Amino acid sequence: MTNFVPTPAAPAPDIVRCAYMEIVVTDLARSREFYVDVLGLHVTEEDDNTIYLRPLEEFIHHNLVLRKGPIAAVAAFAYRVKSPAEVDAAETYYKELGCRTERRKEGFTKGIGDSVRVEDPLGFPYEFFYDVEHVERLTQRYDLYSAGELVRLDHFNQVTPDVPRGRKYLEDLGFRVSEDIKDSDGVTYAAWMHRKQTVHDTALTGGNGPRMHHVAFATHEKHNIIQICDKMGALRISDRIERGPGRHGVSNAFYLYILDPDGHRIEIYTQDYYTGDPDNPTITWDVHDNQRRDWWGNPVVPSWYTEASLVLDLDGNPQPVVEREEKSEMAVTVGADGFSYTRKQDDDGADSQPQGFKLGAQL
Amino acid sequence: MTNFVPTPAAPAPDIVRCAYMEIVVTDLARSREFYVDVLGLHVTEEDDNTIYLRPLEEFIHHNLVLRKGPIAAVAAFAYRVKSPAEVDAAETYYKELGCRTERRKEGFTKGIGDSVRVEDPLGFPYEFFYDVEHVERLTQRYDLYSAGELVRLDHFNQVTPDVPRGRKYLEDLGFRVSEDIKDSDGVTYAAWMHRKQTVHDTALTGGNGPRMHHVAFATHEKHNIIQICDKMGALRISDRIERGPGRHGVSNAFYLYILDPDGHRIEIYTQDYYTGDPDNPTITWDVHDNQRRDWWGNPVVPSWYTEASLVLDLDGNPQPVVEREEKSEMAVTVGADGFSYTRKQDDDGADSQPQGFKLGAQL
Amino acid sequence: MTNFVPTPAAPAPDIVRCAYMEIVVTDLARSREFYVDVLGLHVTEEDDNTIYLRPLEEFIHHNLVLRKGPIAAVAAFAYRVKSPAEVDAAETYYKELGCRTERRKEGFTKGIGDSVRVEDPLGFPYEFFYDVEHVERLTQRYDLYSAGELVRLDHFNQVTPDVPRGRKYLEDLGFRVSEDIKDSDGVTYAAWMHRKQTVHDTALTGGNGPRMHHVAFATHEKHNIIQICDKMGALRISDRIERGPGRHGVSNAFYLYILDPDGHRIEIYTQDYYTGDPDNPTITWDVHDNQRRDWWGNPVVPSWYTEASLVLDLDGNPQPVVEREEKSEMAVTVGADGFSYTRKQDDDGADSQPQGFKLGAQL
Amino acid sequence: MTNFVPTPAAPAPDIVRCAYMEIVVTDLARSREFYVDVLGLHVTEEDDNTIYLRPLEEFIHHNLVLRKGPIAAVAAFAYRVKSPAEVDAAETYYKELGCRTERRKEGFTKGIGDSVRVEDPLGFPYEFFYDVEHVERLTQRYDLYSAGELVRLDHFNQVTPDVPRGRKYLEDLGFRVSEDIKDSDGVTYAAWMHRKQTVHDTALTGGNGPRMHHVAFATHEKHNIIQICDKMGALRISDRIERGPGRHGVSNAFYLYILDPDGHRIEIYTQDYYTGDPDNPTITWDVHDNQRRDWWGNPVVPSWYTEASLVLDLDGNPQPVVEREEKSEMAVTVGADGFSYTRKQDDDGADSQPQGFKLGAQL
Numbered sequence A, B, C, D: 001m002t003n004f005v006p007t008p009a010a011p012a013p014d015i016v017r018c019a020y021m022e023i024v025v026t027d028l029a030r031s032r033e034f035y036v037d038v039l040g041l042h043v044t045e046e047d048d049n050t051i052y053l054r055p056l057e058e059f060i061h062h063n064l065v066l067r068k069g070p071i072a073a074v075a076a077f078a079y080r081v082k083s084p085a086e087v088d089a090a091e092t093y094y095k096e097l098g099c100r101t102e103r104r105k106e107g108f109t110k111g112i113g114d115s116v117r118v119e120d121p122l123g124f125p126y127e128f129f130y131d132v133e134h135v136e137r138l139t140q141r142y143d144l145y146s147a148g149e150l151v152r153l154d155h156f157n158q159v160t161p162d163v164p165r166g167r168k169y170l171e172d173l174g175f176r177v178s179e180d181i182k183d184s185d186g187v188t189y190a191a192w193m194h195r196k197q198t199v200h201d202t203a204l205t206g207g208n209g210p211r212m213h214h215v216a217f218a219t220h221e222k223h224n225i226i227q228i229c230d231k232m233g234a235l236r237i238s239d240r241i242e243r244g245p246g247r248h249g250v251s252n253a254f255y256l257y258i259l260d261p262d263g264h265r266i267e268i269y270t271q272d273y274y275t276g277d278p279d280n281p282t283i284t285w286d287v288h289d290n291q292r293r294d295w296w297g298n299p300v301v302p303s304w305y306t307e308a309s310l311v312l313d314l315d316g317n318p319q320p321v322v323e324r325e326e327k328s329e330m331a332v333t334v335g336a337d338g339f340s341y342t343r344k345q346d347d348d349g350a351d352s353q354p355q356g357f358k359l360g361a362q363l
Helices: A028-038 A084-096 A163-172 A222-234 A302-306 A329-333 B028-038 B085-096 B163-172 B222-234 B302-306 B329-333 C028-038 C085-096 C163-172 C222-234 C302-306 C329-333 D028-038 D085-096 D163-172 D222-234 D302-306 D329-333
Strands: A015-025 A042-046 A050-054 A064-068 A073-081 A101-104 A115-119 A125-129 A152-160 A176-182 A188-194 A202-206 A211-218 A241-247 A254-259 A265-270 A283-286 A309-311 B015-025 B042-046 B050-054 B064-068 B073-081 B101-104 B115-119 B125-129 B152-160 B176-182 B188-194 B202-206 B211-218 B241-247 B254-259 B265-270 B283-286 B309-311 C015-025 C042-046 C050-054 C064-068 C073-081 C101-104 C115-119 C125-129 C152-160 C176-182 C188-194 C202-206 C211-218 C241-247 C254-259 C265-270 C283-286 C309-311 D015-025 D042-046 D050-054 D064-068 D073-081 D101-104 D115-119 D125-129 D152-160 D176-182 D188-194 D202-206 D211-218 D241-247 D254-259 D265-270 D283-286 D309-311
Touching: A015 A028, A015 A152, A015 A211, A028 A050, A028 A064, A064 A073, A073 A084, A084 A101, A084 A115, A084 A125, A152 A163, A152 A265, A163 A176, A163 A188, A163 A202, A222 A241, A222 A254, A222 A265, A222 C222, A222 C241, A241 A302, A241 C222, A302 A329, B015 B028, B015 B152, B015 B211, B028 B050, B028 B064, B064 B073, B073 B085, B085 B101, B085 B115, B085 B125, B152 B163, B152 B265, B163 B176, B163 B188, B163 B202, B222 B241, B222 B254, B222 B265, B222 D222, B222 D241, B241 B302, B241 D222, B302 B329, C015 C028, C015 C152, C015 C211, C028 C050, C028 C064, C064 C073, C073 C085, C085 C101, C085 C115, C085 C125, C152 C163, C152 C265, C163 C176, C163 C188, C163 C202, C222 C241, C222 C254, C222 C265, C241 C302, C302 C329, D015 D028, D015 D152, D015 D211, D028 D050, D028 D064, D064 D073, D073 D085, D085 D101, D085 D115, D085 D125, D152 D163, D152 D265, D163 D176, D163 D188, D163 D202, D222 D241, D222 D254, D222 D265, D241 D302, D302 D329
Parallel strands: A015 A064, A073 A125, A073 A309, A152 A202, A176 A283, A211 A265, B015 B064, B073 B125, B073 B309, B152 B202, B176 B283, B211 B265, C015 C064, C073 C125, C073 C309, C152 C202, C176 C283, C211 C265, D015 D064, D073 D125, D073 D309, D152 D202, D176 D283, D211 D265
Antiparallel strands: A015 A073, A042 A050, A050 A064, A101 A115, A115 A125, A152 A211, A176 A188, A188 A202, A211 A309, A241 A254, A254 A265, B015 B073, B042 B050, B050 B064, B101 B115, B115 B125, B152 B211, B176 B188, B188 B202, B211 B309, B241 B254, B254 B265, C015 C073, C042 C050, C050 C064, C101 C115, C115 C125, C152 C211, C176 C188, C188 C202, C211 C309, C241 C254, C254 C265, D015 D073, D042 D050, D050 D064, D101 D115, D115 D125, D152 D211, D176 D188, D188 D202, D211 D309, D241 D254, D254 D265
8 A cells, every 4th residue: 555655744845847867977088978969958167077057048057957977867856846936846845755955056057046856755856945046048049959959858757666656745835737648456666746837847757766757848848859860870879869759648749858978868858738727637547558559559668668767865875676566557558468448448348358459569 | 007906815727728709799690700711710699689609629619709799899708717616716716805706606608617707807708617528639639631721729918008907907816927028117018927937928029908819829840831821811811910921029929910801810820938937037128129029120000009809897898999009119119209120239439329120120 | 582573575664653543442431541541642533442542742633542352462553654655555564474454445544544454573553644634733722731731742652572683674664762771691671762853753672572661751841741640659550650750771761660550551651761863872871770771760660660561453453462582671670680780890899790789679 | 027047857856944044243252242142052162263063953054154254144054955865966966056065075164074055046156965973962951951942953045136037046946935925916925834743944025135034943832032132131142132922924923123232134934834745735925914913913123024034145245236127025015115004905885994903003
């Protein structure tokens, strides 16, 4: 039975959006080549150990920090809150949860002021901040606009063994669920949760965790994503294209998953939908619906289900990975034990089997 | 001197977003042809006098109501508020402002419940509601997806003589300014104001008013807008294309303005930017910057400055139109008395004139 | 050793382009639904047994004929020649080759006049004609332009056991090779051959044949192809998406393969390149280059290599299928016996292995 | 009465396509900035006086030569012929026409061998060549692919006073007319003529000439053209955008006209249609059809009708400009004496006027 995270009496901090991720890379020069030369993220600032990056339309100092270190991992999932006082609120909230917290008035990274980092109940290093240096928003710098230009940080995606537990914790923190994947036994395989008015600021993917599944950047249009594939082909690094491009069932976004030199997974993402109304309808997908992860029924490669990045505690050590106890989405949908359908079964008795079993999608 | 609208002591209603416009059309069949057959809006419901329309990704009952009537005009600019209680808040707020209000528990249009309509201080018929019928969100109904598909209501645009007065009133109502157009004398020509996390839910355009300048629907990509032009060419109604397509300076969106059979102006709009952070930078444009209204310096046709739709009071009579007293944007930028530049003047003395005067942009 | 087709003394007919394919379908209503309702091809004419179809920009009577019959197969690959006299030339040419020919002054299908059909040396039913009824070219009928609009017939693709033999025969017939796939042992796996100024009018794919691999229609842009996928998802027939979308290495086109109700394979294709110069460079790809078939290294599903449509003789009976004797492309690239690389091996001795073996691409 | 150019007895040279233009620019550095930094053409070779440029998918040495000189003008319109012998054919042909010719075995520009240049009957400097250096075709160098990438030279456009005279001369030379603009009095205003299988390799625009109206490069998609506008806005050179972007009526292409630092006009162009069949239907447009030049009815700016580049004789001196004697397209369509319609008049007597006169299109 799920051991839920208690709801604190203290009010949750008022979160605006996912704001940046700090990742540890083992070869800074190679990572720079990937994020700056291949993906075209803009360098706000850099030194021998750290590179601060942002996409075209960002006006805060950075959305991604690459920090050199011995083990590829994620050091922080950082959220922006609505005011300086909300950093206090976050600190209080997590202290009441019994979590380890660390407050730094001068911030944990350049460009950012008063912040608190926590080891959250799911084992993830979360950060909350308001103060941030404004930098040039390059929105209309079309002289810098590349064919595969990334324009916005869109979301995080976290792997956690117990999705309902994580979901309840994030709902308490003020996130709302836009979509989820379940089965008829009530098992939840994944949930998408938002603060800003998109499908998500973060998602929970059921699996061994805590681990970071991916961080996603948005482009303006679909052809921008295709160009990233084309460019990776031209650079002969197409083996770093893990999955896609395709159309998600969940979120309706056009997507691509690629891998950085350390295996950190990056999603490129465009055109999900508005979720800002208080009664925005939540969409639940059947885990056996073969169009849930790819609307065109194209197969999800096994590595996408199994691989993810370690996350660090506040001392910089990797958090131990706990195994998922419930059924895995891969097992129930791919291979000998799994099945998925394209069309739901008819109810006429004569044809009671799910239809459109897509053979090519099975490995 | 500007006679500002007072700030009520009562709290402003918590507005979520612009939600629908009700417009009066003189020939319902011709308007249906334009909005349904040409533009492809989806009919939620219709009868002999009224058609309720929504774009692909909407889940509330409608974003546009066409109502048959004797005079082409706008009957309501409707906003959705965050909860049922906020409708009360709106009523209280406007009563304190001394505005005429009308409350209808059963709503003013089909599909919508408890609402209040007001004659606001600028003379516009504003509506506030929370209760609304949910309908099928067609987001993934790609079998219905036309080449020029409209996917979302984006914003309203209102003509008012005194922009600073209107701006202060809307800021009190909780809107935030994303961009504006001014000159060095301090005259404000226009302002863009938002509740949801886009550049605007409504904008104020300086001119004789109160009048409705346009209502805007969003597409996913730029080619969708081009298709609308191409289709209007094929239907030999290209004379209903008033301005564009082009790239806005303000908002950075790709745009098109077209005219319905009554001359109501519709904007088709795509790809502005995220404004959800509390300190989202406000951008001020110089009225003489020839790229402010069209980033490519293409001319704004005079009709775009001068023509707009009447708005109705709560009895259904047209509000009288008051002349703008301050300088008009058209006069200061187009023709013999106006000028605009592509490049700001250099400070080197030798070349002290604004540069790149675009002759073709002058009429 | 290859038994080449002799080169006739008679001049080859002057072929303009691939013009139409006649396919036999087992359920005309279901096929109509697929080609007309899903793909949006335009019906020039139809009766109880036959449907004549064309894409938007075609001005000849049809590019595709669906004929009802007992066995799904291809009845004709038809080419347009440069003048009426070239039909005579074709008849003479194939008679000299010893092929069975049939001449019909009134044509084999509606809308087409004097034609000759032949059972060619590879076993395919080829047709040559000049006279054809002109119909409305719908190029600017943007009122009919769907989001996934097909605009042009692009090419045929034929499966044949001995590619060099077929290539030599087609070169004699006036085709020029734009690209091919070979290995270091000199085995040819496929060749692309053109008359019009694109990469191909037909291609030869090595395999058991004669069979029809696919017929391809072009769209204007990449997003049109994505829409076809999205629509097939919406219609819950995503299991008819066999492969793609992707970027071809060969031809550089953006592509998609889908299957009609009988399993006939249709390619949707856009943006290959100009080949009209007499010395247009031929590109040879290494069969082990994992980007040759998909520039992004995405896997080719086995069915794409193994499945194809039967072709008919002039009596309407299926041609017997002869097995390919040489190595199969699938065997040498996929699975236990095959390999493919993303990067060629370095020559520095230290690293003499091909690099970037893409695990996900192996089944 | 028109004094037609006689048809030589000698066979016309077999022209493949328009191949390059040599233009004289007055400031090579500024021109380099425009063509290389702004437009992204690729430099094959350059020295102090000359720059050789090509778009992404070209495999011959260049499609554009910028040569430094005292007067902005065009030195050559160069066509590629089918074989070395066709250069002889061209020389013979023009000698019979009484034209001055100059043959250079080593070519007139780097990268090109045996060529003949002529002062043609219309006063244009035409060149014919076959031998050319092959260079890397960058088709799949997506690492070099800019957001506004030019991929192919598409066509030339020439201003000549007597269009029927020029048309007859070019038809003798083997060009075929795809489209033209006429009026009911039989005046021809323009004609589009092709050798390769697109709408044109060159077009004749009626006006004072001989002058060069524009040279056109193709992009893959429409968004690439929009990016060029956006970039010119970002660089604050939007005053070099002369006309567009828009959809042509003639050719159906999506277009943009921009001006280089000397005022040479460049068209960016995408998605016309296939014209390779011998009986490709010719389309004639009424000069008063307001959608002929812009399918959306957007106005053609006067400078587009009146401005063009001088052309040089074989000594490098500007050819004298002869005035057009017939009516000008601008005069009959724009301003007080002209008219244009969106919809043709009805024949019902009650409404006998052309309809949809687009006021905004008049200057």
